[in-house]
Amino acid sequence: MAILWNSLILLFIVLVSLFLIRVLLFKTGLIYITNKWWRRFEDCFHVCQFFKVPEFSDGMQHNQLYRKVSVYLNSLTSMEDSDFTNLFTGKKSNEIVLGLDPNQVIEDDFLGAKVSWINERKLNRNTFVLKVRKADKRRILRPYLQHIHSVSDELEQIRKDLRLHINVRDDRDDGDHDDDDDNLRNGRWRSVPFTHPSTFETIAMETDLKNRVKSDLESFIKAKQYYHRLGRVWKRSFLLYGPSGTGKSSFVAAMANFLCYDVYDVDLSRVSSDSDLKMLLLQTTSKSVIVIEDLDRFLIGKSSTTALSLSGVLNFMDGILNTCCFEERVMVFTMNSKDQIDPAILRPGRIDVHIHFPLCDFSAFKTLASSCLGLKDHKLFPQVEEIFQNGASLSPAEMSELMIANRNSPSRALKTVITALQTDGDGRGSAAGRRLGDGGSRKSTDESSEHSGVLFSRDNTVKEFRKLYGLLRLKSHRNSPSLDSATAGHKDKSPSSDLASLQRDD
Ligand SMILES: Nc1ncnc2c1ncn2[C@@H]1O[C@H](COP(=O)(O)OP(=O)(O)OP(=O)(O)O)[C@@H](O)[C@H]1O
Ligand SMILES: [Mg+2]
Numbered sequence: 025m026a027i028l029w030n031s032l033i034l035l036f037i038v039l040v041s042l043f044l045i046r047v048l049l050f051k052t053g054l055i056y057i058t059n060k061w062w063r064r065f066e067d068c069f070h071v072c073q074f075f076k077v078p079e080f081s082d083g084m085q086h087n088q089l090y091r092k093v094s095v096y097l098n099s100l101t102s103m104e105d106s107d108f109t110n111l112f113t114g115k116k117s118n119e120i121v122l123g124l125d126p127n128q129v130i131e132d133d134f135l136g137a138k139v140s141w142i143n144e145r146k147l148n149r150n151t152f153v154l155k156v157r158k159a160d161k162r163r164i165l166r167p168y169l170q171h172i173h174s175v176s177d178e179l180e181q182i183r184k185d186l187r188l189h190i191n192v193r194d195d196r197d198d199g200d201h202d203d204d205d206d207n208l209r210n211g212r213w214r215s216v217p218f219t220h221p222s223t224f225e226t227i228a229m230e231t232d233l234k235n236r237v238k239s240d241l242e243s244f245i246k247a248k249q250y251y252h253r254l255g256r257v258w259k260r261s262f263l264l265y266g267p268s269g270t271g272k273s274s275f276v277a278a279m280a281n282f283l284c285y286d287v288y289d290v291d292l293s294r295v296s297s298d299s300d301l302k303m304l305l306l307q308t309t310s311k312s313v314i315v316i317e318d319l320d321r322f323l324i325g326k327s328s329t330t331a332l333s334l335s336g337v338l339n340f341m342d343g344i345l346n347t348c349c350f351e352e353r354v355m356v357f358t359m360n361s362k363d364q365i366d367p368a369i370l371r372p373g374r375i376d377v378h379i380h381f382p383l384c385d386f387s388a389f390k391t392l393a394s395s396c397l398g399l400k401d402h403k404l405f406p407q408v409e410e411i412f413q414n415g416a417s418l419s420p421a422e423m424s425e426l427m428i429a430n431r432n433s434p435s436r437a438l439k440t441v442i443t444a445l446q447t448d449g450d451g452r453g454s455a456a457g458r459r460l461g462d463g464g465s466r467k468s469t470d471e472s473s474e475h476s477g478v479l480f481s482r483d484n485t486v487k488e489f490r491k492l493y494g495l496l497r498l499k500s501h502r503n504s505p506s507l508d509s510a511t512a513g514h515k516d517k518s519p520s521s522d523l524a525s526l527q528r529d530d
Contacts, residue, residue, distance in 0.1 A: 063138070070157045075165075076144075077152040089169075092176035093152045097141055098122050099179055102131050126150070134168045181284055181311065186218035188287045191304050193294045212304050218287055220277035227271050227278055228391035228420050233379070240377065241283055245352070258351035261341065261374060265320075265359040266381030269421025272358040275381070276315050279354065286312045292322050298336030305340060310352040320359035323369065341374045383417040389441075392420060396427035397434045404438040408445070416445040 049055035079090045103109055103122045110123040124130070126145035131138065137160035144151045156165060192214050224234050244260045251258040262279075264272040280287045288308045295301045308314060316322075322337065341355070362370060362378075370378070384392070386409045393399040418441075426444055430437035 070159065072155050073158050073161055075154040075156070077154065079150040090150070090152060092172055093141070094124070095176040095179050096172045097124060097130050097132075097143075097152070099175065100130060100132060106130060134171065135164050137164045139164075139168065184284070186280060186284065186286055187215040188218040188220075188289060189213040189215040189308070190289050191291055191294050193296070212300075212307060213288065215286075218277075218280065220274075220281070222274040222277040223281050224278045226395065227274055228384070228388040228395070229271070229275075229381075230387075237279075237377075237379065238282065241279065241354070244354070245283065248352070251351075259353045259355060261355040261357070261376045263357050263359065263362070263370060263375045263378045264381060265362050265378065267383055267419055268360060269419035270381035270383060271420055272381050273317065275379075276313065276356050276358070279356065280313045283311075283313065283354065285354065288312055288314045290314060290316045292316060292332060292337070295332050297331045298333055298339075301332060301336050301340055308353070313354045313356060315356045315358070317358045318360070319357040320361060320365060323366075324364050338369065338374070341369075383419050384412075384423050385417065386412040388420060389423060392424050392427060393434075393438070396424050397431060397437055399434050399438075402434065402438060404435065404442065408438065408442060411442060411445045418444060418448065422448070 049058065077090050077093050078087055081087055097103065098121065103124070106128065108125060109128065110125050112121050112123050124143040126143055128143050130141045130143075132141065133139075137157065139154060139156045139160075142153045142155070144153050156168075191212055224238060227234070240260075248258055264275055266272060276287070279285075286309065290301075290304065295304065305314075316337075319337075322332075323334070341357075357375065359365070369375075389408060389412065390405070393402070393405075422444065423441060426440045427437045430440055
């Protein structure tokens with residue numbers, strides 16, 4: 025009995041002691057010190073290798089890997105847990121970001137192996153030094169560096185502020201650039217923050233079509249391996265066509281915002297030659313939307329101020345120029361009409377997806393009334409619907425301008441829209457409808473009407489655009505006949521196989 029009693033007391037004392045040791049270790053940080061010593065002790069039995077990632081190469085060029093490692097390390101949870109680290113305000117006023125201190129050591133785990141990084145600073149030169157056990161090196165080094173690449177790419181994509189790049193004129197017309205050239209070093213692009221607020225949600229368009237475009241873009245950005253297996257350039261080309269003021273440029277902005285891609289707006293009138301266009305493209309980055317607006321004007325010879333040839337543009341559209349540098353580009357071409365365009369230019373591969381932007385129909389009108397006036401329904405809606413049924417229409421730009429101008433009085437806004445439809449828009453849809461009867465062949469009646477305005481928010485180098493909203497006479501055809509599920513089912517067979525499912529040719 026006494027033995028049992030003594031054993032119980034002993035057990036109790038052991039448990040209490042263990043509990044007290046645990047409290048002591050965890051509350052005082054002794055556990056942390058013990059772990060640290062233990063790791064140092066373990067390291068004594070391993071041969072380690074060190075890899076340096078200097079900030080600059082010998083030629084004083086930025087080492088991109090240094091930047092990626094920095095982005096990666098600053099995102100690690102071990103940064104937060106480290107003894108000390110720097111705190112900075114982020115891009116947003118309430119954001120706080122962590123930053124490595126010189127000579128700070130950061131631990132990381134990868135595939136069960138422990139590695140550490142030190143942010144070494146000597147003679148004003150920063151270098152990250154990776155310490156990895158020799159036994160683990162062969163197994164983890166390559167995948168670890170790839171992991172750093174992809175994590176930092178993702179983080180940069182999420183955090184980056186989008187930019188709008190605009191090509192400036194090349195004063196030399198020979199297109200012969202050498203490496204020391206200032207112009208080349210600074211690049212032919214000037215950029216401003218891309219702050220266009222347009223999103224797919226703000227664009228009045230068939231929901232189904234919008235969703236198809238979104239999923240098309242999503243599947244494109246995941247399809248790197250697929251494109252490479254096919255031996256194709258990883259790009260996707262869109263043609264947005266339709267009358268002025270129907271939302272083509274806004275849609276490009278929505279695409280860029282959706283993808284978080286920079287926008288390169290190529291003004292062909294500022295491209296002096298084919299080699300100049302090549303140079304411009306070589307200076308674009310991957311994960312970007314490259315836009316050529318009003319391509320029809322160039323193709324039908326209205327922009328004759330440039331020595332750029334058709335074949336130069338076709339090479340660009342085919343992506344031949346891009347194979348030598350980065351990929352993952354979305355190309356967008358806009359046109360008012362594709363009537364006079366040689367079908368070969370618009371063939372799949374050059375243009376993968378055609379999207380028609382029509383004038384307003386009643387459904388688009390309701391979307392605009394909801395977004396501009398906050399109206400879901402109104403007693404004047406049936407009257408508006410009837411006018412649409414009679415074939416009248418306006419462009420979404422005209423319609424939304426009228427609504428915005430009268431936003432304080434929804435009834436007045438609707439009456440103004442009705443008057444405009446009855447006068448300006450009368451017969452616009454039906455007249456165009458007659459033209460549409462011949463297989464989608466249509467042409468704006470007064471394409472030459474020109475007007476100034478600002479496209480995106482840009483500085484004074486921004487291209488001015490030239491059309492008067494609402495002067496075009498085209499039919500609103502919102503019901504696409506080709507959005508059938510059978511075609512959509514073929515979507516993955518080739519990058520252009522879902523052309524028909526998105527194409528809205530009437
Ligand atoms: N479908 C739409 N939904 C919402 N707003 C639209 C739509 N279409 C045009 N708008 C509005 O009209 C204005 C002009 O649109 P946008 O510049 O995108 O037209 P566009 O088709 O590019 O015209 P253009 O052919 O003249 O360049 C923008 O302010 C835009 O917000
Ligand atoms: Mg436009």
